[in-house]
Amino acid sequence: xxxxxxxxxxxxxxxxxxxxxxxxxxxxxxxxxxxxxxxxxxxxxxxxxxxxxxxxxxxxxxxxxxxxxxxxxxxxxxxxxxxxxxxxxxxxxxxxxxxxxxxxxxxxxxxxxxxxxxxxxxxxxxxxxxxxxxxxxxxxxxxxxxxxxxxxxxxxxxxxxxxxxxxxxxxxxxxxxxxxxxxxxxxxxxxxxxxxxxxxxxxxxxxxxxxxx
Numbered sequence: 001x002x003x004x005x006x007x008x009x010x011x012x013x014x015x016x017x018x019x020x021x022x023x024x025x026x027x028x029x030x031x032x033x034x035x036x037x038x039x040x041x042x043x044x045x046x047x048x049x050x051x052x053x054x055x056x057x058x059x060x061x062x063x064x065x066x067x068x069x070x071x072x073x074x075x076x077x078x079x080x081x082x083x084x085x086x087x088x089x090x091x092x093x094x095x096x097x098x099x100x101x102x103x104x105x106x107x108x109x110x111x112x113x114x115x116x117x118x119x120x121x122x123x124x125x126x127x128x129x130x131x132x133x134x135x136x137x138x139x140x141x142x143x144x145x146x147x148x149x150x151x152x153x154x155x156x157x158x159x160x161x162x163x164x165x166x167x168x169x170x171x172x173x174x175x176x177x178x179x180x181x182x183x184x185x186x187x188x189x190x191x192x193x194x195x196x197x198x199x200x201x202x203x204x205x206x207x208x209x210x211x212x213x
Contacts, residue, residue, distance in 0.1 A: 004065050004091050006033060006057060014038040014045060015054040016172075021045045026082050032072060034082045047071045047083055055088070067091040094137070101135040102205045108141055109156040113167075114148075126156060136199040138168060138186040142176060147183055149173060155185065159201045166190055 006025055012035065014021040021038030028034075038045040047053065051071040058064050069085035076082070109126035116124065129143040139155065147153070151170045156163065172184035187195075 004067075004088075004093070006088070010057055012058075013056040015056065016045065019043075019045075019172075019174075026080070031087050033069070033085050033088070034075075035085060037081050037083070047074070049073060053085070056094075064094045065091055066094055101133050102202045103133045104131055104205060106131040106157065108139075110141065110143070110153050112145075112147060112151055112153050114151045121154070126154075131157060132182060134198070134202060136195050136202065138171070138184060140172075140182055140184045142180055142182045144180050146181065147173065152188070153185060155187075159198065160204075162197070164194065164198070166194070 006028060008025055008028060010025045012023050012025060014023055014035075019040045021040045023035045023038040026034040026036055038047075049071055052068055053071065054066065054068055056064055056066050067088040068090045069088055072084045072086055074081070074083055108129050108131045110129050111121075111124050111126045113121045113124065127143065127145060129141040132140040132142055139157070141155075147170050149170055149172075153168050153170065155166050155168050158164070167188045168185035169188055170183050171186050174182050176182050
C-alpha cells in the first residue's frame with residue numbers, strides 16, 4: 001500500500017450524491033485539514049458543520065486514496081473562504097486505473113435487493129435499464145424506477161460475450177433531460193479477476209474510440 005500523506009496544495013475531490021467537486025488542501029494540522037471551497041463547473045458546494053463527507057485524493061505513482069472527514073467549521077482568510085475538516089478517517093487505497101471510465105450505451109438488467117432474503121432475491125425478476133458508462137469501480141445506468149442512495153442492486157451486463165452479475169450500491173442520482181433517473185453505482189464484493197477483465201475491456205473500447213476520431 002502506498003503511503004497516505006496529504007500535503008498542502010494537494011488536489012482532492014469531494015463526492016456528493018450526484019456530483020464531484022474539485023478542491024485543494026489549504027492547510028494541515030495535527031487534528032484538522034483546511035480545504036478551499038469545492039467547485040463543480042462554477043457551482044460551489046455548501047457544507048454544514050457535522051456533515052460527513054467522502055473525499056478522493058491522488059498521489060504520485062497512480063494511487064488514489066478514499067477517506068471520510070467531518071466538517072468542523074467554515075472560515076475566511078483575507079478573500080479566501082475555506083472549510084475546516086476533521087482528521088481523515090476510514091482511509092482506503094484504490095488504484096487509479098479502477099477509475100478509468102468510458103461511455104458505453106448498452107442494455108443491461110438490474111434488480112433492487114435492499115433488505116431482501118436470499119430466497120426473495122432469487123425469485124425477483126430483473127428490470128431493464130440503459131448503461132451510460134462503465135468503470136472498474138462501477139457503472140452509471142438510466143431507468144424510470146426511483147431508487148434511493150445506499151440501495152443495493154444486482155447488475156447483469158455483457159462484455160465481450162461474457163455475462164457479469166455483480167452486486168452494487170447506489171451512490172449517486174441525477175435526473176435526466178427526459179425526466180428519468182441516472183444512477184451511479186459502485187461494485188461490491190467484486191474479485192480482482194473480475195475487475196481486471198472489466199478494465200481490460202474498458203481500455204479496448206477506449207482505443208477503438210480514439211481510432212475513430
